[in-house]
Amino acid sequence: MSKNNSIPAEGMTGFRVHFQSDATSGFVVFLLALPLSLGIAKASDFPPLMGLITAIIGGIVVSFIMGSRLTIKGPAAGLIVIVAGAVADFGGGEQGWRYTLGAIVVAGFIQILFGVFKFGKLVDFFPLSAIHGMLAAIGLIIIAKQVPVLLDIDPVQTKGVSPLGLFAKIPYFLQHLDPKATVIGVVSLVIMLGWPSLKNSYLKKIPAPLMVLFVAIPAELMMDFQHTEPVYALVHIGDLLDNVRLNVDFHGTAQLGLFVKYVVMFALVGTLESLLTVKAIDLLDPYKRKSNPNKDLIAVGLGNVIAGVLGGLPMISEVARSSANVSNGAKTRWANFYHGFFLLAFVLLASHLIELIPNTALAAMLITVGIRLAHPKEFIHTFRIGKEQLFIFLITIFFTLYEDLLVGIAAGIVVKMLIHWFHGTPLTSFFKAPTVVSFEGNTYRVEIDKAAIFTNFLGIKRKLEEIPSGFQVTIDLQKTKLVDHSVMESLYHFKHEYESLDGGSVVLVGLEEHIPLSDHELAGRKKK
Template sequence: MFKNLKNDLPASVVVFFVALPLCLGIALASGAPLFSGLIAGIIGGIVVGGLSGSKIGVSGPAAGLAAIVLTSIGTLGGYENFLVAVVLGGVIQLVFGFLRAGIIGYYFPSSVIKGMLTGIGIIIILKQIPHFFGYDSDPEGDFAFFQVDGENTFSEIFNSLNYISPGATIIAVIGLAILLFWDKVLAKKAKFFQVIQGPLVAVALGILYFIFTQGNESIGIAKEHLVSVPIPGDLSSFLGQFSFPNFGVILSGDIWITAFTIALVASLETLLCVEATDKLDPDKNVTPTNRELLAQGTGNIISGMIGGLPITQVIVRSSANIQSGGKTKLSAIIHGFLLLISVVLIPRLLNMIPLSVLASILLIVGYKLAKPSLFKKMYLMGWKQFIPFTVTVLGIIFIDLLWGIGLGLLVGIVVILIKSYQNSHFLHIEDKSNGKHKITMTLAEEVTFFNKGAILKEFDRLPEDTYLTLDVRKTRYLDNDIIEILEDFSSKAKQRNIDIKLISERGEIENPDSYIKFFSLRPKNT
């Protein structure tokens, strides 16, 4: 694992800078203590990172769970009661892992996964534009279209134009220029610029800019535009930031409903993120999904026990890890230790980092996820790929992550049904001979009740005085619904003077009396 330290260490620093504001922002959007987001980030990095089988996935608090957390804290009667649901949710995830439920993630179409990545990339860009200009009224972690402050994604952008902070914008532009120049020019010149990443330089310059412009009303940066990490006065105040679950409410039905909700949503987000990060991974590693559920469950149990938010694997941090050259799980683990060390030893230094500089880092991450060339590529792949992809992207932008994925999956299923309807059979029509039409109908490899409409339509179109050859040699599965259609058609065929010949691997039968009897004699696997 340590042989890739030269790649993993700089990548972990970038992930740290991306994760820090997200941990705080998601906690704020969730109505939870700010420190709870940092706890989840630390546990997600160190514990889940160590147990996970993913080499490049990074876990932590997820924006997709913010609305659930916000509602649950109120309905369950307080944050300590909610923590019981987090612990139980982790236990349920362990059960999912032991039951091998991780396979669910593989049943989502590639077009939906690509749409999820692109939609998240666009959301990242849209959400960071206000922060880029120094307008920080909305929590960083709020990734839904309708926000907790009553605004929406686009109104927030327009509002930011009326409240531009010159100092924050100046250092954001400088930071963005450094990131682009570092990535496009310097990183290709020498290995030094690959070890020392552009985001680290941008953040360092942001801190220096804040220090040297402090007190300057025109180009200085106000404290509300900086990272805000809780600063404990002593050891007792630091320990006082931890919360512990109130297990006295463990028998409450609402607690268990919330626990199942957390487990289901967190598991689904994790499995989708695993599928997405494996697609982004240049080394094409395959993550064991059941082991991932076990790792996530363990992480949620520990996080809930000490006051942290629910944890999932998250695409923003994972993609930042991949784009920064991370190769092994060591990157995720180190980022967790960096979070821990920083909140304990240097919280005041962290609170000098301008949010606008972090926004410039996330803008690059978002662009790499949502490159315009991908839209062209998906369009050229045809409507069966482009429509589910587009619906997923729009759903994520205008509703939220899970709605977007659900709508994309629904459209994908409709596409499958349409193609299944169209591809149930093949017709070959020959010229008349001996006064009869010669028509061959070849059934597909799998014919189910989805194909009933298409086959019935073709049977009704057959003209009288037809010689129909029904070829089932390639058919490996024939639904009983289709067999019943064939039986019904046989009786009607005699009235229309239609002769039927059935061709199978076992030979040919003229005008079979019972298709049910015939197909029941076929081998079980066919």
């Protein structure tokens, strides 16, 4: 908890007491969410307005039932790949969009069930190197799909081309770029990438996407895009009231295998991203409040059902907007509500301004997201944890680019299990780690036997979470043959969270005879 402040009040009391801080933060997040929601929708082959619909629902509806206080709900760049793939596979155009909505609605119901049956711990089953590989692959795919948009290439030229094919065609795109639109796109990209490095503290308070709009819209008006550029150069959204209706169509179930595939991907990847964001934002919360991940899944699932029925993109707890929410002083869930409220007001009162935005500027924002996800430092960081982690990371990226996200993360899991088997993990320990908890004096002792790896950590975590707060906890790993990186990081997360409550302490012992697989403090460890 913050040393100087008490826990912020919730409900209507929080609404009154924290109105200024929450409304201010919500307004800043609204400025971030407006162009990003449009860009994500367009990149997903959804009507651009539907990105805003999802963000509005995520703010105005989901805020009241979510299990986290400071996360922002809305469309995510990380799901662009799945959404665009679904639209294409379901026939493209309006039919592809409507059939995709059916998969989003069903996935939303599955997320609600995940929350009801307390599957919020699902995130701990997946190896971190595979998750980061999946996110890096998503970043590369976003970059591949947005480079031609940045250069204002006719969308017909890129339709149906794979991510690897798009990278291969970049020289062709450069030869056929539109000079005027590309200038705006490149300047926007420079602003997005360079803004965090600014020294001027006053300028840095302006969100980079908002600064892009300040530059791109006047430039577009000066060049008269509406009369001199093709129709695909500008955003087109239409009227909110004319477009919000029952847009979902479940006829996609006729292609049952395809429908199930996308339901699984929306439910799985959306759930993973949301849970990872909730965990990350809890660590940033100055008041050290702990979210209820299962309640949050129910809220996100309900939001996806509503958004899917009305035509919107799938929503998650989005990490960049949530981080901005924390850094701008938000105190309660009302900040998420205000972000949705300001979006709704803008769409109702000033939607004509949105149609002045060049698509190349939106592409620059999304390319920046892609660069952050697939930044070289992610490769370097993974390598430092261990060569085997980098191998899993790269395998996940390759199969995601070559096939799809499900195949990619499945390949990463299989490779990690094979590595564990090579390191001597008994097959009987892959899904169960004998864990004994004893209590003496003021100390809980947790002894883990055989192996502590990502596939059996859920059982270990269940035992850890049953320990009351405020005690000395000793986690003894002496009898393990292998402790993998995912478990090492999860144990340190547990230590951090437990010690933030009621003065308890956590000590890891028994690793003296284990050899670290790299110099990183959270590297996997194998017994000599």
